[in-house]
Amino acid sequence: MIAEEGDEDVVPFADVIIRVPATPPLLAPLVTTVPLQVFACELASAKGLDVDQPRNLAKSVTVE
Numbered sequence: 283m284i285a286e287e288g289d290e291d292v293v294p295f296a297d298v299i300i301r302v303p304a305t306p307p308l309l310a311p312l313v314t315t316v317p318l319q320v321f322a323c324e325l326a327s328a329k330g331l332d333v334d335q336p337r338n339l340a341k342s343v344t345v346e
Contacts, residue, residue: 283295283296283298283299283300284299284300284302284314284317284318285299285300285301285302286301286302286303286304286305287301287302287303287304288304300317300321302314302317
């Protein structure tokens with residue numbers, strides 16, 4: 283679960299809690315995006331999935 287620092291109401295409902303700084307509700311998506319992306323990458327790696335999808339995607343901008 284992702285919860286703000288100091289929010290102890292969520293403790294009974296989760297085994298693992300990712301804490302993020304307390305922010306106004308409109309800015310919360312900006313603060314939680316990075317931890318969610320890291321979690322998704324780690325989960326895919328743990329499941330043995332290729333996190334480098336789609337294949338053959340250009341990794342850099344080519345200059346002519």
